[in-house]
Amino acid sequence: MASSTTGSAGGRSVLNEVLFYVFLVIFVLVSVAPLIWVFKMSIIVKSELFATPPTILPHNPTGSAYAQIFGDPRFQHALINSAVISGVTTVVCLFFGSIAAYAIARLKFRFRTSVMTLILALSFFPQVAIIAPLFIQFSKVGLINTYWAAIISDTAFALPLTVWLLVAFFRELPADLEEAARVDGATTIQAFRKVIVPLAAPGVFTTAILTFIFAWNEFLFANTFLFDESTQPVTVVIPNFATIYTVDYGAQAAAAVVVTVPLVIMVLIFQRRIVSGLTAGAVKG
Amino acid sequence: MTSTSSREKKRGWIREEFGSPERRAAYYMVLPALVIVVAIAFYPVLYGVVLSVTDSTIIAFGSFTGAENYIEMFQNPDFLEGLSNTLIYTVVSVALEFVIGLGIALAINQAFRGRGLVRAAVLVPWAFPTVISAAMWRLMFQDQVGIIQYVASTIGLINEPILSDRTLLLIGAIVVDVWKTTPFMALLLLAGLQTIPTDVYEAARVDGANVMQRFFRITLPLLKGAILVALLFRTLDAYRAYDLFWVLGNRELDSLSTFVYEGVRISQLTFGQGNAAAVFIFVTAFLLALFFIKVLGMRTSVEE
Numbered sequence: 211m212a213s214s215t216t217g218s219a220g221g222r223s224v225l226n227e228v229l230f231y232v233f234l235v236i237f238v239l240v241s242v243a244p245l246i247w248v249f250k251m252s253i254i255v256k257s258e259l260f261a262t263p264p265t266i267l268p269h270n271p272t273g274s275a276y277a278q279i280f281g282d283p284r285f286q287h288a289l290i291n292s293a294v295i296s297g298v299t300t301v302v303c304l305f306f307g308s309i310a311a312y313a314i315a316r317l318k319f320r321f322r323t324s325v326m327t328l329i330l331a332l333s334f335f336p337q338v339a340i341i342a343p344l345f346i347q348f349s350k351v352g353l354i355n356t357y358w359a360a361i362i363s364d365t366a367f368a369l370p371l372t373v374w375l376l377v378a379f380f381r382e383l384p385a386d387l388e389e390a391a392r393v394d395g396a397t398t399i400q401a402f403r404k405v406i407v408p409l410a411a412p413g414v415f416t417t418a419i420l421t422f423i424f425a426w427n428e429f430l431f432a433n434t435f436l437f438d439e440s441t442q443p444v445t446v447v448i449p450n451f452a453t454i455y456t457v458d459y460g461a462q463a464a465a466a467v468v469v470t471v472p473l474v475i476m477v478l479i480f481q482r483r484i485v486s487g488l489t490a491g492a493v494k495g
Numbered sequence: 496m497t498s499t500s501s502r503e504k505k506r507g508w509i510r511e512e513f514g515s516p517e518r519r520a521a522y523y524m525v526l527p528a529l530v531i532v533v534a535i536a537f538y539p540v541l542y543g544v545v546l547s548v549t550d551s552t553i554i555a556f557g558s559f560t561g562a563e564n565y566i567e568m569f570q571n572p573d574f575l576e577g578l579s580n581t582l583i584y585t586v587v588s589v590a591l592e593f594v595i596g597l598g599i600a601l602a603i604n605q606a607f608r609g610r611g612l613v614r615a616a617v618l619v620p621w622a623f624p625t626v627i628s629a630a631m632w633r634l635m636f637q638d639q640v641g642i643i644q645y646v647a648s649t650i651g652l653i654n655e656p657i658l659s660d661r662t663l664l665l666i667g668a669i670v671v672d673v674w675k676t677t678p679f680m681a682l683l684l685l686a687g688l689q690t691i692p693t694d695v696y697e698a699a700r701v702d703g704a705n706v707m708q709r710f711f712r713i714t715l716p717l718l719k720g721a722i723l724v725a726l727l728f729r730t731l732d733a734y735r736a737y738d739l740f741w742v743l744g745n746r747e748l749d750s751l752s753t754f755v756y757e758g759v760r761i762s763q764l765t766f767g768q769g770n771a772a773a774v775f776i777f778v779t780a781f782l783l784a785l786f787f788i789k790v791l792g793m794r795t796s797v798e799e
Binding site: 320365477485 | 524622626627769
C-alpha cells in the first residue's frame with residue numbers, strides 16, 4: 211500500500227523491491243497454476259495420473275490424450291461449432307453495434323440517452339430469466355437446435371459491451387471530422403463508413419476481440435437451445451466429457467487445454483488492447 | 496388554447512427530429528440494435544411474467560393460476576437451497592474479490608519491469624470460459640487424481656471427497672470464482688487508481704498525512720466511482736451464476752439460476768416454478784442495480 215502512494219520508485223529500499231517482486235511472482239503463479247497443472251495432467255500416462263503422491267514433473271510426457279480427443283469427431287464438431295457461432299456473432303454484433311454506437315456517440319437526436327440506457331441495462335440482465343420464453347419463441351420459428359438460436363441470443367447480450375466500447379472509441383476521435391466530410395459532400399452514412407470506421411479501426415478491433423471472447427465463452431443459451439452434437443459448441447460438449455470419458459481424466463484435461471489455447475494466445479498478443487477496452491468504462495464512471 | 500399550442504409544440508419537435516436528414520439517419524442507425532434488444536430480451540421478460548402466473552408448459556400455453564407457482568416455489572426446498580447458496584456465494588466471493596483485488600491494484604499501481612507479463616498473466620483466468628475453468632478445477636478436486644483433494648486430505652484439512660459434499664462444493668465454487676475474477680476486479684480498480692493525480696498525494700504528504708490517512712481520505716473517496724462500478728458488475732454477475740454451479744457441481748449444486756434451468760428445461764413438472772424463479776431473479780437483480788444507483792449514488796451518466 212505504501213509503495214502505491216509514494217508513486218516514485220526512487221525512494222524504495224532494496225528489501226521493499228524484493229518483497230514486491232516476490233509478491234508479483236506468487237500472484238502470477240496463482241493465476242496460471244491451474245492451467246499448468248491441468249496441462250501436466252493432459253500429457254502424462256494413466257498410471258502416473260493415479261499415482262500417490264502425485265508427481266510434480268511429468269515422467270514420460272505423451273501426446274496420446276491429444277491424439278485421442280482430436281480423433282474424436284464430437285470434439286472436432288464442437289470446435290467448428292464454437293468457431294462458427296462466435297465468429298458470426300462477432301460480425302453481426304459489430305455491424306449493428308457500430309452503426310448504433312456511431313449515432314449515439316456523434317449524432318444529435320432526442321432519445322440518445324434513453325437508447326444508450328436501454329442497451330446498457332441489458333448487461334445487468336439475468337439471462338436465465340428469459341430462457342423459457344425465448345425457447346418457446348425460437349421453437350415457433352424453427353430456430354431450436356440451429357446455430358442461429360445461439361447467434362441471435364449471444365448477439366443481443368453482447369450488444370451492451372460492443373456498443374459501450376465503440377461509443378467510447380468513437381468519442382475519442384476529433385470533433386470536426388464529419389464536418390469536413392460533409393463539406394466534401396458526403397452523407398452521414400458515408401462519413402461514418404469512409405472516415406470514422408477507418409480511423410477508429412484499432413478500437414473496432416479491440417471490441418471485436420472482446421465480443422469474440424464473450425461469445426466463445428457463452429454457455430447458458432447454447433446449453434438451452436442446442437440439443438445435439440451437430441450444433442453444440444465446446445462449452446457444452448466439454449463438461450459432458452466428464453460423463454463420456456468417465457475416468458479418462460487425461461482426455462478431459464487435454465480437451466480443456468485445447469479450448470483455452472486460442473484464448474491464452476489472444477490474451478498474450480492483445481493484452482494491452484484488452485485492458486484498455488475493459489477499463490474504458492470504469493475510468494469514465 | 497393551451498392544448499393547441501402544446502400540440503403544435505409536439506408536432507414541432509417531431510418535425511425537428513424527423514425532418515432533419517442527420518437526425519433521421521441517427522434513428523435508422525440505432526433502430527436495428529434496439530429491435531434486437533427489445534425482441535430478444537425485454538419482450539421475453541414480459542412473456543416470462545405471463546408464463547409465471549399460468550399453468551403453461553413448454554409446449555402449451557395454460558390458464559391463469561395467480562400466485563400459485565410463486566407459493567409452490569417458496570415452499571420448494573430446492574429453491575430455498577439455491578437461494579441461500581446464491582446469497583452466500585455472492586456475498587463471500589464479491590467481498591473477497593474486492594479486498595484482494597484492491598490490494599493487488601494498490602500494489603501494482605506503479606511503474607515496474609515486467610508489467611506487461613503480469614497483466615497478461617492476470618488476464619488468463621479472466622479469459623477462460625467459466626465452464627472450462629469449472630471443468631479444470633473439478634479435475635483438481637477429484638478424489639482419485641485431484642491435487643487439491645490430495646493436499647487437503649494429507650494435511651488433515653478435510654476427510655471427505657470434496658465433490659460429494661455440498662458445503663465443500665460451495666466453498667470450491669467460491670474459490671474458483673475468486674481465482675477467476677479477482678484479476679478483473681484488480682484491473683478495474685487499477686484503472687480508477689490511475690485517474691487520481693499524484694500531486695494530490697504530494698500535497699497531503701506535505702500537510703503531514705500518513706499512509707492510512709492518505710488511503711482513507713484520498714484514495715477511497717476518489718476511487719468511489721470505480722469501486723461502485725466494479726462491485727455492481729461483480730455482484731450481479733455472481734447473483735446470476737449458472738455455468739460454475741452447473742459444471743463444478745455436476746448438476747448437484749443448486750443456485751437460483753440452475754433452479755430455473757432445471758425447472759424450465761429438464762423437469763416437465765416444475766415449469767411454472769421455474770418461471771416464477773426466473774421472474775424472482777429478474778426483479779431482485781433489478782432492485783440490486785437500483786440500490787447501487789440510488790442509495791449508493793453510483794453515477795450512471797452515459798453522456799460525456
